[in-house]
Amino acid sequence: MTVEGTKVCPECSETIQGQALVCHYCGFDYRAASRQQVAKSTNGMAVASMVLGIVWIYWIGSILALIFGYLARKQIDASDGTQQGRGMAIAGIVLGWVGVGTLVITIVWVTIISLMSDSL
DSSP states (O other): OOOTTEEEOTTTOOEEETTOSBOTTTOOBHHHHHSOOOOOEEOHHHHHHHHHHHHOTTTHHHHHHHHHHHHHHHHHHHTTTSEEOHHHHHHHHHHHHHHHHHHHHHHHHHHHHHHHHHHO
């Protein structure tokens, strides 16, 4: 219960004067808290990049994971903190490169096997 003309600090729960701009117990700044907080949203391309990197879809998913991952990282960096998901974008990029590397190894392996079988 608060007395008229007082308020409770949201940080330390101490009762302070109602007109106070800063809590003298913990230093909570009501001026900073009154500024509108911008809600962070997760970048959709970052999510798509990670999902496509996991799924691969016959390696087309890996290429799309790379494209979406690099675009998402660029958008997140340009958003001034309003978007999140940089870790997902990086995960999609890494998984995309793993998929592309696997594709290259598979193509080389199949080519070597087919050349060896032709020479026999």
